[in-house]
């Protein structure tokens with residue numbers, strides 16, 4: 001099953017950043033592309049090109065083989081797009097987000113939160129008590145906040161993540 005453009009964009013944006021997208025789409029569908037050619041074709045400096053390629057490599061999005069150039073005597077890396085890792089990374093990112101949201105949800109459900117009237121701070125009970133329920137920014141008394149809407153919002157986000165296809 002092929003990987004969609006949208007999936008690739010999602011993974012690369014999340015893990016490396018938007019600036020890496022042209023590199024991935026340039027390498028995709030080609031084989032063993034020299035980093036010098038990639039830099040030249042994308043009109044980028046070789047240092048920047050290598051930097052982005054290594055950052056992609058750290059997540060296993062691309063792979064490389066290193067070969068010594070017989071004439072120049074230095075090593076050149078030849079790069080490939082590792083398409084098969086995309087579905088795995090997609091679900092890994094999603095799983096990470098779900099876990100984070102679950103932790104936040106747990107925290108919201110288990111704690112009372114206090115909010116400054118001027119909205120400078122919001123903190124859980126155990127921190128608010130350290131400040132005597134006074135805002136550390138403006139000294140205004142902090143009020144307990146009904147966090148039902150926050151809880152609903154997190155639940156909604158979780159639901160979206162669970163049904164999303166990417």
Ligand SMILES: [Zn+2]
Nearest residue numbers: 116120135138
């Ligand atoms: Zn305040």
